[in-house]
Amino acid sequence: MNSSVGRNIVNFxxxxxxxxxxxxxxxxxxxxGRESVADHSFRVALIGYTLARMSENVDPFKIVSLCLFHDVPEARTGDMNYVNKRxxxxxxxxxxxxxxxxLPFGDDFKALMEEYRENxxxxxxxxxxxxxxxxxLELKEQSDLGNAYAPKWIHFALKRLRTNIAKELADQILQTDSTSWWFEGHDHWWHPHQEG
Known part of the structure; x- marks a missing residue:
């Protein structure tokens, strides 16, 4: 690898x-609530992988790649919410x-971003x-913590879902307390063992 390519990769x-x-x-x-774009992209990638494994005739590697790259331009543009975009x-x-x-894989990056944008x-x-x-998921957690506006946001996010598997999972999210993964059925985590 020549030094120019290496420097560009490191800059990336x-x-x-x-x-x-x-x-x-x-x-x-x-x-x-708060999170960074990187926080968001990490969980999106794992959700995408899960959706891929629950679906037929899709490429899990492509889905994870799309997830990881989908917000990379925001390193340059910042994150624009729905109000900003108006x-x-x-x-x-x-x-x-x-x-x-x-990037030596610049064409791949452009193709992924184009596929994502065309949807x-x-x-x-x-x-x-x-x-x-x-x-x-973020909004459900904020709702569980008492934010009265989060359910209104959830209403609009649900309307943007396109696939049946995502709609089914969204229904399950709304029926699940955001603390149940660590609280329910784990009494042994919260009571120290008695040593004799």
Missing amino acids: FFELGMLKKTPRSGFQFLGS YVDVDEKKAIHHLAET ETQEAKLVHDADQLDLI
């Missing part, structure tokens, strides 16, 4: 670090193009649903 790695520092801006309007024009295509020019393949639909399921 540093740029990815910006996603850990870039807040998801919608929480400002919700009034509670007033701010973000040239995401330019951000994608400029980043792709520096026509089954993989892209599942990734968009994984994105919304992550939001629904």
Whole structure:
């Protein structure tokens, strides 16, 4: 590898670090909760993988790749929530193009981003649903903690789901207390063992 390619790759790695520092801006309007774009992308990738394994005739590797890359341009553009997008024009295509020019896999990156934006393949639909399921999970947690506005947001997120499997999982999310994974059925975690 020549030094120019290596430097571009390392710069890309540093740029990815910006996603850990870039807040998801919608929480400002919700009034509670917070996460970075990197936090969000991590769970979206695992949700996407899960959706892929629960579906037929889809490529799990492509879905995870789409999930991991879907918000990478936000390292350059920031995260624009639904209110921001009504007033701010973000040239995401330019951000994608400029980043792709520096990467040896730039064509792959551009193709993934185009597939995600067009949202026509089954993989892209599942990734968009994984994105919304992550939001629904966050909103359910905020609702369980007492945020009265979170259910209103959930209502709109549910309308954006496209696949039956995501709709079924969303129904289950709404029926599940966000603490049940660590609280229910784990009494032994909360009571120290008596040693004789």
